[in-house]
Amino acid sequence: MIRVLVVEDQKIMQKYFEYILLQDTEFRHVQTVADADTAVKICQNSAIDLVLMDVQTYHNHDGLKAGKAIKETCPYTKILIVTSLVDPKVLERAKSGCADSLWYKDHGEEEIRDVIRRTVSGEHVFPDAAPNVELNWITSSEISPRQLEMLRMYICGYSYSEIARKMNCSMAGVRWNFQEMIAKAGYSCKEDLIAAALESKLIVTTLK
Numbered sequence: 001m002i003r004v005l006v007v008e009d010q011k012i013m014q015k016y017f018e019y020i021l022l023q024d025t026e027f028r029h030v031q032t033v034a035d036a037d038t039a040v041k042i043c044q045n046s047a048i049d050l051v052l053m054d055v056q057t058y059h060n061h062d063g064l065k066a067g068k069a070i071k072e073t074c075p076y077t078k079i080l081i082v083t084s085l086v087d088p089k090v091l092e093r094a095k096s097g098c099a100d101s102l103w104y105k106d107h108g109e110e111e112i113r114d115v116i117r118r119t120v121s122g123e124h125v126f127p128d129a130a131p132n133v134e135l136n137w138i139t140s141s142e143i144s145p146r147q148l149e150m151l152r153m154y155i156c157g158y159s160y161s162e163i164a165r166k167m168n169c170s171m172a173g174v175r176w177n178f179q180e181m182i183a184k185a186g187y188s189c190k191e192d193l194i195a196a197a198l199e200s201k202l203i204v205t206t207l208k
Contacts, residue, residue, distance in 0.1 A: 001028045002120050005042060007053040007063060009034040013105070017052055017082075020113055027116075034058040036066035043070045048077050050120055053099075055083040055090055055207070062207040064090070064098040071097070080119045082112065086140075087204045088130040088148065101125035133200040135193070137186035140202050147177050152203050154178075155194055 004027050006017045014032050021027040030048060033039055035058040039051055051070060055063040067079040081094050081102040094102040101119040103112060104127070115125045132139040143151075146167070153163045164171045178190060187193045197203045 003030050003049045005048045005051045006032040007039045009058040036061040036063045040066050040069045043074045050078045060206045060208045064093045068098040085201045086131045091130045135185045
């Protein structure tokens with residue numbers, strides 16, 4: 001019997017994950033909680049085989065940070081991140097030791113159930129890349145990782161000069177990259193590009 005803890009703050013997704021687990025007698029749904037920080041405490045005090053965890057949980061607590069804490073104190077507990085956040089940094093962090101597997105919520109029930117089984121059996125299941133999202137005239141794959149990092153830093157409050165220093169380039173280079181992103185995507189200004197990146201969850205900066 002595989003003991004599963006669900007960590008998800010949206011009621012409809014809580015019910016969906018619980019339904020998936022109830023369809024298979026191999027799984028035992030132990031509990032559902034909305035907060036990743038609560039999940040860490042439960043795993044430290046209970047025998048949990050698998051944590052099915054969102055990234056952005058109650059109070060914007062970070063499911064990846066919680067996953068890393070669980071893996072450090074409960075090495076036999078598997079962490080499967082299931083998220084709608086397409087931010088490539090989320091996938092990168094998950095692969096770096098915060099999770100055993102990651103999958104996206106828009107995939108079907110059977111596919112998610114298969115990833116659960118494979119993760120419990122010891123596999124590490126990750127997509128090759130984060131999904132693309134549309135940004136007006138282009139998709140996110142047409143923005144380079146370097147440009148995306150510049151955009152992320154600017155959204156986080158860094159100035160052009162600070163971005164240039166951290167990325168070892170000139171301020172003119174930073175300015176050129178922003179102008180290229182704006183023109184390529186067909187936006188009229190930087191603010192429209194930023195709004196689209198945040199709305200599409202291509203860049204997530206609210207996790208605590």
